Amino acid sequence: MTEQNTATASKQNNKANSFGGWGWSMIFMCMIAYFIGGGINTDGLNIFVGALSGARGWDRAAMLSWSTYGGWIAILFTFIFGHIIVKKGAKVVFVGTLFLTAIAIYFYGHTQNFAVYAISVAACSILSAGYSLTAPNTIQANWFPRKKGLALGWSTIGYPLCTMIFPFVTNFLMGNFGVESMFTAIAVFVLIFAVISIFWCKNTPEEVGCAPDNDPLSAEEIKASQAAARAYKSPWTMKRLLKTPQTWLIGIGMGLLWMVTVAIVSQLVSRLMGAGYERTAAVGMLSVMGFFGIFGSYIWGFIDLKIGTRKATYIYAAWYAVALLLLIFMANTVTIYLGVFMVGISVGGICNLIPSMIGSVFGRYDFAAASRFISAVTKGICACAYLYNAQSLKLTGSLTAGYVGLIVLCGVAALLVFLIKPVVKPQN
Incomplete structure (x- = not known):
């Protein structure tokens, strides 16, 4: 590569969104994975729980609790998935957990037995720690070590896009074809994506002759980078x-x-219905929230890129606290829509900020090693959202009191992030 060509390529690569063809492909693949994980384990609960409770006569609080139990079990499996990723690469976990999810979601909606339902719900939560947490986050850390914030800002659009589309589509399928057909359609979609991912998913950019962050490297430099990555042993x-x-x-x-994000989104329809909205209107408002979230996901990624992950997280926590205040009081249509708007902007942000924070502190080569434990902790705490909502409903009969506690958690989270200092890398 000549000096002139190198300078031109470098100038083009300095553009924030210059990820390259393969880079954009990986971003889009991860976006679909996040869409599926969010739909099955968070947004879909707005439809799944009510539909299956009515069809089977099961208790809603008990049903929600099993999503939490599955999340707690997922802590162990996040370790396992992380260990497999360190040893074999992220693709094995990504594809394998997608295939198993297709099976689990089928039984989720077809069984008449509550025990089988509980196992299926737990399995869906456990497997999501693979295809929509550890694997895609590691893939993007490998592909975009410097631009991870913005890359995640694009890929995590999958979450708000899911919030906008998934409840609407599943509600339509359930209303026109029945509960079991709805779950069959979801299972088929996941299965097709799993098959395609066998050929689509790439662990590192070097596998397809590309450089991290789409940097203008020669073929020899890319090959050397790949060799260094393979030889590296994290301390x-x-x-x-x-x-x-x-x-x-x-x-x-x-x-x-x-946890705050999941606690709000997974039962927002119930909260709006409690405020007097019909189910159709509440589901529609959830879709509107998802629409705002599409922009929010990119916005948080851009803020991350410009001012750093820690400062972006402070703003994120404060933003959520204000949104929760609006959802608590819901005095009129204006406050309701403003609250929905603010939550929508936040939806895609957290799954952007978590891997970005890990990458910022530990770096590209140590991301997989650090993520296998940190992701387990975040997954376990996040899973408490379902039990938190269930207990709020059981003790107070509404979600309002629970929202006050969520505001406190936003403050605690911001304080903990403030205490994060640069890490001292140990020697092998």
Whole structure:
């Protein structure tokens, strides 16, 4: 590559969204994975729980609780998935958990037995720790070590896009074809994506002759980069991670903000119906929230890129606290829509900020090693959202009191993130 061509390529690559063809392809693949994970385990609960409760006569609080139990079990499996990723690469986990999810979601909606339902719900939550958490986050950390914030800003659009589309589509399928047909359609969609991902998913950019961040490297430089990545052995053992304060500060702090997100979104339809809205109108408002979230996902990625992940997280926590206040009071149509708008802007942000925070502190080569534990912590705390909502409904009969507690959690999360300091890398 001549000096002139190198300078031109470097100038083009300095553009924030210059990811290259393969880079954009990986972003879009991860976007679909996030869409599926959010739909099955969060947004879909607005439809699934009510539909199956009515059809089977099961208790709603008990049904929601099993999503939490599955999330807790997923802590162990996040370790397992992370270990497999370190040893075999992210693709194995990504594709394998998608195939198993297709099976689990089918039984989720077809069984008449509550025990089988509980196992299926837990399985869906556990498997999502693979295809929509550890695997895609690692893939993007490998592909975009410097531009990870903005890349995640694009890929995590899958979450608000899911909020906008998934409840509407599933509500339509259920109304026109029945509950079981709705679950069959979801299972088929996941299965097709799993098959395509066998050929689509790439662990690193070097596998297809590309450079991280779409940098203008020669073929020899790319080959050398690939060799270095393969030879690298992370010094971050599980024992070292457990002793490192940053591990816990990131895991708990970001996990609390994820819990707040899931607690709001998974039962927003119920909250709006409690405020007097019909189900159709409430589902429509959820879709509107998802529409705002599409822009929010990119906005948080852009803020991350410009001012850093920690500062972006402070703003994120404060933004959520204000949104929750609006949802608590819901005095009129203006406050309701403003609250929905603010939550919508936030929806895609947390799943952008979590991997970006890990990458910012631990770096590209150590991301997979650090993420296997930190992701487990965030996943476990996030899973508490379902039990949190269930207990709020059981003790107070509404979600309003629970929202007050969520505001407190936003403050605690911001404080923990503030305490994160640069990590000192241990020697092998």
